Amino acid sequence: MLMQPLYDKLKLLRLPGVKEALQEQMQTPKYAELNFEERFGLLIDHEMTLREDRRLERRLRDARFRERSACLADLDISAARGLDRKLILSLSHGDWIHQHLNILITGATGVGKTYLGCVLGRCACEQGFSVFYGKSSRILVDLESSHGDGTWSKMLNSLAKTRVLILDDWFREPLSPEQIHSLLEIFDDRWQKGSTILISQLPVQEWHSHFSEPTLADAILDRILHNSYKIEMLGESLRKLNFKKKEKI
Numbered sequence: 001m002l003m004q005p006l007y008d009k010l011k012l013l014r015l016p017g018v019k020e021a022l023q024e025q026m027q028t029p030k031y032a033e034l035n036f037e038e039r040f041g042l043l044i045d046h047e048m049t050l051r052e053d054r055r056l057e058r059r060l061r062d063a064r065f066r067e068r069s070a071c072l073a074d075l076d077i078s079a080a081r082g083l084d085r086k087l088i089l090s091l092s093h094g095d096w097i098h099q100h101l102n103i104l105i106t107g108a109t110g111v112g113k114t115y116l117g118c119v120l121g122r123c124a125c126e127q128g129f130s131v132f133y134g135k136s137s138r139i140l141v142d143l144e145s146s147h148g149d150g151t152w153s154k155m156l157n158s159l160a161k162t163r164v165l166i167l168d169d170w171f172r173e174p175l176s177p178e179q180i181h182s183l184l185e186i187f188d189d190r191w192q193k194g195s196t197i198l199i200s201q202l203p204v205q206e207w208h209s210h211f212s213e214p215t216l217a218d219a220i221l222d223r224i225l226h227n228s229y230k231i232e233m234l235g236e237s238l239r240k241l242n243f244k245k246k247e248k249i
Helices: 004-012 016-027 029-033 036-063 085-091 113-126 136-149 152-161 177-190 214-222 238-248
Strands: 102-106 131-135 164-168 195-200 228-232
Touching (some): 036 131, 085 113, 102 113, 113 164, 131 136, 136 152, 136 164, 152 177, 177 214
Parallel strands (some): 131 164, 164 195
């Protein structure tokens, strides 16, 4: 049988996984031992796996992680870093996202807060959730700019629809009144619809005092704090430790 016409049809039908798996079956004698249903099932399985891999690649690309190579296997889950292994492994399964809960990650500079946030974000991508990572200040500046070009509502809708929003460097810079109002819009839209990971050097108990408007602070933090996992990371700066290791080599 001439296989090329069949391969061409599979390409036209956009079934690259079936095509790849069929080519492998035709070149590997061991598949002759399987019946039709078994071989056909393997073709479908390969197509589904390929499509899911591509969807994951797209979710990871759209997330725009700062730590693109961050993964759970490389995370130092130890009590010395203030991490509860059981909790981190539980969070990696994504149940907190289904429940629309948040995660607040705090600690000194360099202890690995961003890395942990990106690890949990990647786990969310692997569970099929949409994720977006960004510096808080940049997102708020973009929102301010969007008022001028008429895309403010579109940007807010995009943030609202994202299942896991990661805001890094939370409170790194002072917030203007306009930015505070934008935050209220963001968290109001996301209430009971999405989950947020906030990453900050400031302890949670100091957050309220960094808002210039106490009433808005109450409204924003009420939508964040009471349904959140709080993770305070400990230890020396990983950048400092890595520098010391390089000096010894």
